[in-house]
Amino acid sequence: MSHSGIDMSKFKAKLLALRDELASIEQSESEASHPVELDQSRVGRLSRMDALQVQAMSVEASRRKKIKRQRVEAALTRITNNEFGLCLECGEEIQPQRLDFDPTFFLCIDCAKAREK
DSSP: OBTTTBOHHHHHHHHHHHHHHHHHHHHHTGGGGSOOOOOTTTSOHHHHHHHHHHHHHHHHHHHHHHHHHHHHHHHHHHHHTTOTTBOTTTOOBOOHHHHHHOTTOOSOHHHHHHHHO
């Protein structure tokens, strides 16, 4: 434990489980982003439009998962470097409740609010 009693092993386990979950989801959803068949004789126009919409939603979901995976890896690196739980902007400690909610957070609440403005 360090940084006001933050249990690093608990957060590391949580982050590793999240990384594994994201990898599993990514693997199972890879088929939805395949190219859409454009042959009108085989697939109707509305079916193609629906397939294109599903494909676009899959691509966006994949993009979000990639960002989440990068955040998980960054948090694991901060644990390794003993920087986990410290705000990257001001250096202050991030509240444990905030990290419990999402261990990939890298800003304290004040700095996060300031960035939103």
